[in-house]
Amino acid sequence: MKRINLAAILLTLSVFTGAAYADITLQSKAEVEGTWKLQSTKNSLTDKEAIPREDTWIFKDGKVTILHIPREGKFYDQPPVNYEIEDGKLKVALLGNNRFDVFSLEAKDDNSMTLKGKFGGYYYFIKK
Secondary structure: OHHHHHHHHHHHHHHHHHHHOOOEOOOOHHHOOEEEEEEEEEOOOOOOOOEEOOOEEEEEOOEEEEEEEEEOOEEEEEEEEEEEEEOOEEEEEOOOOOOEEEEEEEEEOOOEEEEEEOOOOEEEEEEO
8 A cells, every 4th residue: 555655646746846847838939039148058957067158049030040159169150040939849940951950948038048959958048
């Protein structure tokens, strides 16, 4: 009997714990429109150190332009690519093919936004 009670408690906790980390559903492109400075990234929530970043993402008119991307000691700008909101997630087109990066919205207020990539990486932005 004790095993059944323990199993029921663990099941209940897992249901509520999963709800605490649920993604925020995006409703429209207007929710991400604007200029966002990518301050840092982390490979997971448990990473102790964030990786500093200098990119600026500009969401405007269904396109996102990423500026000042570091690469091998230099910086470059990515041409605008399409983005869309589908099933509550942000889909950003990849250059040169018909694939997309998919991000879920983890947190957002007027001055900050946190996105989670499809492979679990976290992107921490501030509004410019």
